[in-house]
Amino acid sequence: MTQALDQIFVLTKQWLLGFVPASAQPICSAILSVVPVLIGFPLLFAITTWLERKGLGRLQNRYGPNRTGPYGLFQPIADAIKSLTKEDIVPLTADHTVHFLAPVLLAAASFLGYAVLPIGRNMVLVNMNAGVLYFFAVGSVVELAVFMAGWSSRSKYSLLGAMRAIAQMISYEVPLVLASIVAIMQAGSLSTVAIVDKQAGYTGIWPHWFVFTPWGVVGFALFMIAATAESNRSPFDLPEGESEIIAGYYIEYSGFKFALFFLGEYLGMFATSGMAITLFLGGWSAPFSFLTWIPSYVWFFAKLLALIAGFIWIRGTLPRLRMDQLMSLAWEFILPMALLNMLDAGIWHFMPAGVLRWLVCTAIVAVPCVLLGQGLKRNKKFQVRTYQFAK
């Protein structure tokens, strides 16, 4: 029974495929796999916008949307109608083709990453043996789309926003990949399915998730910081900093194209969160051995929602970083820590299991983390600014 429930989507698909001739089966199979993802995740996006506005409101002692429908639940629908019916304005001097293509490319690229995410047991669109590599490769197409948007709009704000976005995204791409390497090292495979399978076992009731190791928890933290920056979320939302450059690279967009940017951004966030779950939080596996009767996809989405809640919480708490702080965080803190973490994962692999291994590996990451943090703090020079021309 639990088996059937767990595999219900897989079995349904196979049952449906039985009705089509064998020659048409590959294409039908692809469509049957892709369409639910194309519907499900935008739906999750709609729910998330509501959750985010409600949650942010409560974090700031406000109500959040509460007018459209019960508890403001129809807010996403109202937003969608609004953005669909709004006028689509394209600047006169803009490069029309590129201006149009940018949001389309962004949304399309954001979808590509889902191909390798194992949403449940046997539920992955493509079991690629270089899945993680593929994920980060298509993830960087987003940067191209962002720059297309900034460049084609022919606006200073757009271009500045795009430059910021590119600088930030490329800087954080490096720690993002380096932080994920530890999981790949441990699983010995680039395939997302293999990585999840490696974590799906239990010792007693405890799962073998990578996050429950010293290098895993550090890797997870670094990955999440980099993922926040990668998906342009607060406190790393400089590319769209409303108070500085209004909306960054998509300032010249309106109506549905603007909504597409939003969609792309959120899809990117879900995809990187999904990757974090796959790499460190055991993918679709249950947190305790006695909870395995709950279907695997439920666990995946529960974890995804938990991470989204974390993103919202962070967004409601932290102020935006300055550009130089952002860069120094990436290159002076996260990057060295990620490299050190790789060394730590290697040591963990070759040391015999036991308390000593735990102590040594924890010390290797914890001590430098504290020292680095203090060193960076001490290097902060606070001085009275003098203005050359303002005397």
Add this chain to the structure above:
Amino acid sequence: MVGEGILKGLVETARNFFGSYVGKDRLTTVQYPEERLPQIEAARSFPFLVYDGPDWDKGMRCVACQICEKECPPKCILIKKSADKKPDAVGKPQFYPAVFNIDISVCMSCQICVEVCPFDAIKMDVDYDLSTDDRFGDLLLDKERLAKSNEYYNAIHPTEAAAVDAHFAEERAKAEAKAKAATEAKAAAEAKVAPAAQEQPVGGETQ
């Protein structure tokens, strides 16, 4: 420790999050159409015309002197003076506005019209539910829509209105006293003239 401040912040917002579900006093938002804040006396939105007595057209204080029309910075007042006269608040015969329009989509609530009006005829309203789906017609207020009673004025700006009323009462008393004095003087003059009139039957009254 690294990240100590971040943790402190996270705890604070988490406290907000759960606290706002437990204690309603945290939520300061007033749910506007259902709830409203008490009216502030010094508040102001757009001008209105004060009238005395039960009939808005008869009791209108405005005498169509057009000072406010001239002073209004964005020129959103339009006044057309009447041809005939009628008694004003104090009882003197005055012109009255045949047309008095204020375009509140242009008005910037500067209150200059109120400051310059020598007759206390125009005052600031406090009503703010003015949104409408007719951008032109509904925001151009004519005489009838501008007219509000003195009681209403007393209700929204009690202190100010009391002073105005006191001033009017004084003016009226003065006018009455003057009228009385005039009639007395006239009576006295008549009394003085009366004996002479018997001797000179023509032209005595005109002096």
